[in-house]
Structures are given as C-alpha cells and as structure tokens.
Amino acid sequence: MARMGIKQIAALAGVSIATVSRTLRNPEIVSEDTRKKVQKAIDESGYKPNKLGASLRTHRSGNVVVIIPDVTDPFNSGIICAIEQQAQKLGYSVLLGDTQNDEARAKQYAEMAEYGQADGIILFSHKLPFDLDPNKTVLEQIPPLVNASEATEHDELPKVLVDNYSGACQATQHLIDLGHKRIAVITGPFDTNSTQERLRGYKDTLFNAGIAYDEQLVCEGDYQLDSGVNETEKLLLLKNRPTAIFCFCDDMAIGSSKVLKENGYDIPNDISLVGFDDIRYASYITPTLTTVRQPVAELGRIAMLQLHQILNKSVAEQLTVLPLELIVRQSTGPVKN
Amino acid sequence: MARMGIKQIAALAGVSIATVSRTLRNPEIVSEDTRKKVQKAIDESGYKPNKLGASLRTHRSGNVVVIIPDVTDPFNSGIICAIEQQAQKLGYSVLLGDTQNDEARAKQYAEMAEYGQADGIILFSHKLPFDLDPNKTVLEQIPPLVNASEATEHDELPKVLVDNYSGACQATQHLIDLGHKRIAVITGPFDTNSTQERLRGYKDTLFNAGIAYDEQLVCEGDYQLDSGVNETEKLLLLKNRPTAIFCFCDDMAIGSSKVLKENGYDIPNDISLVGFDDIRYASYITPTLTTVRQPVAELGRIAMLQLHQILNKSVAEQLTVLPLELIVRQSTGPVKN
DNA sequence: TATTTTACAGAAAACGTTTTCCAAATTGAA
DNA sequence: TTCAATTTGGAAAACGTTTTCTGTAAAATA
Secondary structure (H helix, E strand, O other): OOOOOHHHHHHHHOOOHHHHHHHHHOHHHOOHHHHHHHHHHHHHHOOOOOHHHHHHHHOOOOEEEEEEOOOOOHHHHHHHHHHHHHHHHHOOEEEEEEOOOOHHHHHHHHHHHHOOOOOEEEEOOOOOOOOOOOOOOOHHHOOOEEEEOOOOOOOOOOEEEEOHHHHHHHHHHHHHHOOOOOEEEEEOOOOOHHHHHHHHHHHHHHHHOOOOOOHHHEEEOOOOHHHHHHHHHHHHHOOOOOOEEEEOOHHHHHHHHHHHHHOOOOOOOOOEEEEEEOOHHHHOOOOOOEEEEOOHHHHHHHHHHHHHHHHOOOOOOOEEEEOOEEEOOOOOOOOOO | OOOOOHHHHHHHHOOOHHHHHHHHHOHHHOOHHHHHHHHHHHHHHOOOOOHHHHHHHHOOOOEEEEEEOOOOOHHHHHHHHHHHHHHHHHOOEEEEEEOOOOHHHHHHHHHHHHOOOOOEEEEOOOOOOOOOOOOOOOHHHOOOEEEEOOOOOOOOOOEEEEOHHHHHHHHHHHHHHOOOOOEEEEEOOOOOHHHHHHHHHHHHHHHHOOOOOOHHHEEEOOOOHHHHHHHHHHHHHOOOOOOEEEEOOHHHHHHHHHHHHHOOOOOOOOOEEEEEEOOHHHHOOOOOOEEEEOOHHHHHHHHHHHHHHHHOOOOOOOEEEEOOEEEOOOOOOOOOO
16 A cells, blocks of 8 residues: 555645644644545545654654563563553553663663653553653753553652562551461562562561561572572571461562472461462462452553543642552461461 | 653753754763763753653554453463563553453453554454445455464464364373373364364374264353353253363363262363363362463463564564473363273 | 635644765875 | 765654644524
C-alpha cells in the first residue's frame, strides 16, 4: 500500500491539510459537508495518520515506560498486566522496561523519557535510575514519574505502595496465634524499603507478644526462588530450629517448601510456612500456601492513573498506600510440642 | 531543565545543526576539532536528542510490538523477557501488546505498526489481527511481522515455531513405555495449530503402539489453570478412568494435580501426569512435574532476530522449528495393575 | 440595505531531527 | 604558484502532523 500522508488526503478531498487534521481531531468544528468529503477520502484510501508526526508536534508520545526488575516473576507480570489494561483505557501504550535487576539497564529505560520516546515512567525499584545533582531538587531533574510498589527514599516523588508493615504484622500475629515462638523470616534484600517495613512489622509483632527477637532466624533472601531454597537449608541446620518460616514472597516460599518436603518435614505439622504476594500458584501447590495477598490489579491501575494525572497537570495523590490481607490456607497450623 | 534542541546545541557550539547531527551519528566524517567543540556543548548542556524527530525523518521508530495473549502466563512472560533482551541488543524497544485473548485488542495493537508507532510485529496467535482483502496477497497488506510459537494459517509469513508434534510424541511414548494404555489429554483450544499438532503426535504415537484412540479421553482446555481443574474433574467421572493425563501446558497440569490430590489420588501411583512448557514451578511442585520443555529463551531471541532481519531487508529464515525435549520428573510412573 | 457577528477553512509556522546538495577551504600534485 | 582533488561544514528541504492566525462568506442584527 502506498504510504498516504495527510497531504494526499487533503488533495484527494480537495481541502487543506488543516481541515483534514480538524476532521480527525475536532470533527465538531468542521461543517458537515466538508467533514463527509474528508471522511470519504480517508475511508477510500485507508489512511492511517502517522502518530510520530503528531507526537512531534504535540510533545506527547502517548507512551509510558514501566521499569520493573523481572517480568518473569508472576507478581511483576500481574502488575504489568494491570498497568497495561489501565494504560489502554487512557490511551497510552506501555514500553516494557525489564531491567533484569541491572541498574545500567534501568538507566537506559529511564532515558527513554528524556529522549521523548515516553511521556513518563512507572518505576518499580528502590533506586532512582538517574544521576542526580545534589544541589537541585529531584523533581526538576527527572521526567514525570510514579514510584510504585517498592519505594525510593525520595519523599517528593508520588508513590503507590502497599502497607507492608501491616502485612507482616498480620502474618506474624497469625503464627503467634497458632502458638509459634520460633518464627524465622526469609526477607528480600535489606536495602529495599519493602523488606525494611516487613521486618519492622515482624519485629514489632514479636515484641508485642513478648517473644525475644533472634537474629539467627532472620535470613536475607533476594525475592527469588533459589534464595528460598538456600536460606531454608541454612535454617534447618540450626540446633534450635524454627517452627515456622515467613517468606517475604511466594516464590521463596515455594522454594522453601521444596526443601522442607525433600528433607522429610511435613507442612504444616512440622513447620508452618507463610508467603507474601498470593501469586496464582499459591492456592495450587501442596499444601496450599498461607500468604499475604497483594492487590496487584489495584496497584497497577492506580499507578497508571496517577501518572496520567501528573502528565495532565491535574492534582494527583502524592502517596497511596493500599491495604494488605492475610489469606490463611493449609500451610500454617498450630505448633507441635 | 530547559528543553534543549539540536538548534540550541548548534548555536552553543558555533556550528550548524547538520554538524551536530553528524557528530552524533557519523562522528568519523567530522574533523576532530569541531567534533570536540560539539561534544563539549552536548556534555555541558546535557542535551538528549529527541527520538521522535529522528524517527519521523528516518521512518524508523525503533519499536516493535509484541502481541501476546496474556503476560501473566509464565510461558508467555518468559518469551517476552527473551524478546526484550534481544530487542535491547539490537537497539529496539518493546511495546507490550497483551490482548487478554481479545481479538479487538489484538487489532488495536497491530495498528500501532500502521500508525508508525512500531516498525514491526511479533505475533503470538493463530489469528492474524488484520482485515484482509482476499484479492491481494497477505504480505502486501500487513506490516513486517513474525509469527511466533502459535502458527497462523498463512504460510507466506515468517514463523518461529516449536516441534509440537514431536513434543507430544515424546510425552505420549514416555507414558506408553511406562505401561499406560488409557492416556487422557487436556488440550488447548482446538482451533490452534499447537493443539492440532500435539494432538496429531498423541494420536500417531498411540496408533503406532497399537492402542485404540478413545475420544472420551480427549478434553478441550484453553491453556489456563482453571480448565485443567474442570477437565480433570470430567475425566474422573468416567467409569473407565485414565491412568495418565497429558496436559498441553503446565498451568493446566498444575490445576489437574490439585484436583487429583484433593480427591485422594496419588501422583504418580494412581495417575501419572505430564505437562508442557516446563515453567519454573514445574520442578518445585509436589510431585515435580514431568513435562515437555519449550526453548523459551531461544524462541524469543530468534523471533526478534528474524524481525530485525526483515526490517533490514536482509534475507531471513522463512520458517524455524525448534526441537522440544521431554523432562522426566516424579509425576510419571509405571502403571499399576 | 448596511453593518456586525459568527462559522468555517486555508496558509503557514512549528515540532526536532536527517540528509542532500553545494560552497568554501584545505590539501596535493605539477 | 596554479589547478584539480579532497575534506569539511553550512543551508535548506523533508518527514507528517497540529495549531495559530487570518480571511472570507454567510448569518444575524439593525
């Protein structure tokens, strides 16, 4: 098909290019007669207006880049999916920025906004992918950005988060209620806000129940399957073993459960197990996994909405914190004496 | 930061805009002296060339849109991840087109290529998201496109596929070798090429082993978790139950295993279970899942590479078929008499 | 009928690049 | 020193839109 431009359509319809553009964007301001003429020309030629031309002129690409550590993680892919749904509703397209946990790549993707390829960024990371000049404010140095799920240290950035503290409290309290006193945790990286908050919830809840905090029971994972395996192996070596393990994500819990089962432990009779996220498989593994459900769809939806508001200069919530809910399933049970 | 254009840089460096552009794209054709001048201006101003302007001029957006049914599916997200890796290497960005199995959305995403937002398409679907004029050839009506994983009926389109037939043969033969005679399958949608090929492999293998084909044992699923649940429940109602179930994806196998366990069946002692895909969880569920491994990384990589070649008019493989490998784990065992 | 208002549509500039063409300056050979 | 050959860099067009500004014709008012 011969590449048609607005010029050709104008010629075909016998009007100016301005009129063609108006027919497309503001049909109401062009008279019905000419509108029809133009529409006919468009239909007959199969004209598709070039978005690049428009974007260049309007300074709006209509794209947002989502910077996320790993699409392969079901928690992340769930969010991406939600963002995309909402993006489509609002007329945006999603540029996928899977960083593979690599800072350099995150920077590359962040630059897309500076190069005009994207209008804004949704960032899932505790680290801002920009080289900042400490003499200037953060906001004046970066493109429109919403910080989601994992918080950076910059309070001036709009954020959509989840109540990690409360989530961890609920999970820990649930275990305490079942009589557990030696509750281990397999965390995410210590330098992430999510892990810090969850850890705080864990500690506070233990403290309130009068249970001494034991550093041996705190293992640093990295939110990936294998670290669930590795850290659980370490825990089982302890002379005084935990009676429950609280993993800061479901993937690690799945890794943990594998090790436990392989070594002959029964879940939950020998050891209780709690996850975090409630990925789709949490209710399909054996035993089904008690976990803290994250409102993935809501998180993605709101993040995109917020970015949209920022891009339109309409006031946006500066900070949204979504509640978390403990889903009790079969992997937790009363402690055995 | 004040938005800088090439014009401002040119002024700053005391050269023409052409020279700035040349310094950026073809440094070798500009003398070292001027190159330095320009580079200095660029560095000092933090100039970021606007990609839209360039794209408009060169008719290359540098984007590819990946049209895929559901990012949330781990098989899909694995491929997306692989595509993205390769895209980055080749200098492309990935526009995510999650269709949610909705044809209308697929069309919308496909149009992005026609609107100049993307240079080409990687399509994971058995249906071409275009309204075709039967009088013209397919190729002249659509943008550059690579058909991946799930084949459309259009032979003239470049494809990157997987040897579904052989995969199904291997899985079926494995069960037969274990003594199974009543082998059920839970397929994908019958109108997909992947399901047809796998079904063909299943039937042929049965036939070669002299086992009669029983239509009752063939259930149509939709490649989603729940259909694994539903179809398995139907199978268990049969008077003459299967001794093995071969699911055409791991998610359905996981659904199936849940139903089996819930109803007191031991896997593999009562019923053997085979999946397809080898998603990350296949080796973490209990019992670990025997499955047909798909070369996800390779599939994505080659698809992107092929699209790149098409975009550069260099000759590209028209059809690539990747081999499949059966991974035997604990979910399959000898038939009990 | 004369005058003001309104509705509509065209001309042209602008967005930020790349690239073609051409002129000037430099180099090298004679 | 002169002339051709070669570098080098500038002017300007082009990519495909949107939008401002302006002019004209029709409608409304007097």
